Amino acid sequence: MRAIFQGKKITGILSVLPENEVFFEDEVENYNFPSQQTMRLKKIMGYEKHRISKSTSASSDLCVFGLNDLLRKELILKEDIGAIIVVTITPDHFVPHVSNIVQGKCELPLDVLCMDISQGCTGFLLGLMQAFLLLDIMPNKKVLLMNVDVLSQKVSKQDRNSYPLIGDAATITIVENDRLARDIYFNLYMDGTRGDSLIIPAGGSRLACSEQTVQMQDDGDGNLRCLDNLKMDGTSVFNFVQTDVPPMLCETLDYAGLKKEDIDWYLFHQPNKFMLQKLAERIGIPREKVFMNIVENYGNTSGATIPMAIVHNLSNELLSNKRLCCLSAFGAGLSWGAMTMELGDLDFCETIISNF
Incomplete structure (x- = not known):
């Protein structure tokens, strides 16, 4: 799908991290592989450390x-708050929704619209799309977009495919109307036939959690996981990103009437450093314009990686300047999309550490 949004802007981004910071070296012995072999991944994939929430913490916290x-x-x-949109694949409960929990605990007005969206890697783009649509009927309000997961x-x-790169975090993005804002161009694709490439088999109505679903097994790749755990087909996901994302991104730039060199910063979802390096090469854009440092500092935080990349790398720059950016996300679903928009003159762009 394609869409153009007019008169919308981001005015602030907050990143919220768990206090627990775990280093890659400290977890090497968890995996069913020789330590020396596992340590090679540190440089190749960009592993250094990640933020892990407490076992008692939930997304709403x-x-x-x-x-x-x-x-x-x-x-x-x-x-000033007209709506809360929470994008997550790790809700506190099936019901009530995380957005309702937040509205209640923060004692917000009863007319604040609360909405949860179940989406992972492309969750920031989908959340922005929904926020833009809501602002059309809330001209004098602001929408809070919350991307959060405690996916750890x-x-x-004991899954070396996934655990070293996973991180927990939340981001809160303030979205509001501005009639002078530059047009935003959006492009999105989805393919449910490849959804099994990223899947948590148990826990939903298809397969309820049970004594059987918590049994750890090696399904042939040397990693131990159970049916309650995330399973990622790394080769399939890598090929998908390298094959489907580049033409979609070029198509988005054409749709917006832009050339690759017109973009100041490419703000991509952060699966791992190696995948982003290969993606930049495939698209034909300088690596210097693509931030690749979120996994090494925080881990892959699912739908929160793009706003975290903004805060981590551009917080000072975007407080007083405007930059033309291309946001792109890809992953669970499978889904992949891109958005061109001007970012800048933000009221705030910062990170805080929680006690969760």
């Missing part, structure tokens, strides 16, 4: 912590 921080600093006022709780610590 990070969101509430972040929103209360914004309210306390008066970076957002309760009466769904990944086996």
